[in-house]
Amino acid sequence: MRYAILSDIHGNLEALEAVLASLSPGDQLLCLGDVVGYGPNPNECAQLLRERDVRCVLGNHDVAAIDNFGVEYFNPIARQAIVWTQDVIDPPTRDWLGSLDYELHVEDFLMVHGSPERYFEYILDDAAAGRAFAATDAPLIFIGHSHIAEYYQQRPDGRIAHGALTQGGEVALLPGHRYIVNVGSVGQPRDFNPAASFGFYDPEQRVVNVVRVPYEIERVQRKIHACRLPEQLAQRLTLGR
Numbered sequence: 001m002r003y004a005i006l007s008d009i010h011g012n013l014e015a016l017e018a019v020l021a022s023l024s025p026g027d028q029l030l031c032l033g034d035v036v037g038y039g040p041n042p043n044e045c046a047q048l049l050r051e052r053d054v055r056c057v058l059g060n061h062d063v064a065a066i067d068n069f070g071v072e073y074f075n076p077i078a079r080q081a082i083v084w085t086q087d088v089i090d091p092p093t094r095d096w097l098g099s100l101d102y103e104l105h106v107e108d109f110l111m112v113h114g115s116p117e118r119y120f121e122y123i124l125d126d127a128a129a130g131r132a133f134a135a136t137d138a139p140l141i142f143i144g145h146s147h148i149a150e151y152y153q154q155r156p157d158g159r160i161a162h163g164a165l166t167q168g169g170e171v172a173l174l175p176g177h178r179y180i181v182n183v184g185s186v187g188q189p190r191d192f193n194p195a196a197s198f199g200f201y202d203p204e205q206r207v208v209n210v211v212r213v214p215y216e217i218e219r220v221q222r223k224i225h226a227c228r229l230p231e232q233l234a235q236r237l238t239l240g241r
Helices: 013-021 042-051 060-067 076-088 091-098 126-134 217-226 231-239
Strands: 003-006 028-031 103-106 109-112 140-143 149-154 160-164 169-172 178-183 196-202 207-213
Touching (some): 013 196, 076 231, 178 207
Parallel strands (some): 003 028, 109 140
Antiparallel strands (some): 003 196, 103 109, 169 207
């Protein structure tokens, strides 16, 4: 069985549909959170995941949408978008988000939105990766949150190496090494590649692949304008930043 691991959909229905269309029937779908926030289709994205019985963890925008937690830390654009999201999410979406856990253990890997040390901490450098490795004994950790596709590898001697996956790519998991893999963002990439990003994990082959999928960005931008969401949210989709 192969796992398809998504993160940071952020209400971008077109990106989510493009990713789902690229999957094989036998793929087991998992999600690392932030299904809603920023984008114009939070309910539709949540419904697609519910219909597929997706196992999902809670992201910071998800929890902000249902109980306003952490909104004081959002920048003005994110705050404006989450207020709009709070107004439009329907009861099934609210109930489903409220049922999600902050972490999930699946086979030999851990799923969290940001970090196993603090669930919404960003892992952006070796120091943060080191703290994350120290906080769990999981050999493989899948994260999102930063919208940047990359990985951190902890060698048996404790040293940490970093690799970029902004154009996609394969990570072969070596025996005795530990890994943090950020699968990037489906709905709002920030690694200068506007294509939707997600990952596959094959536990038998011990290989992770990050894949980039193009989608109809202009259609999403028209929806953002129609919803009167901040213009910057439309512009950054083209830039991938």
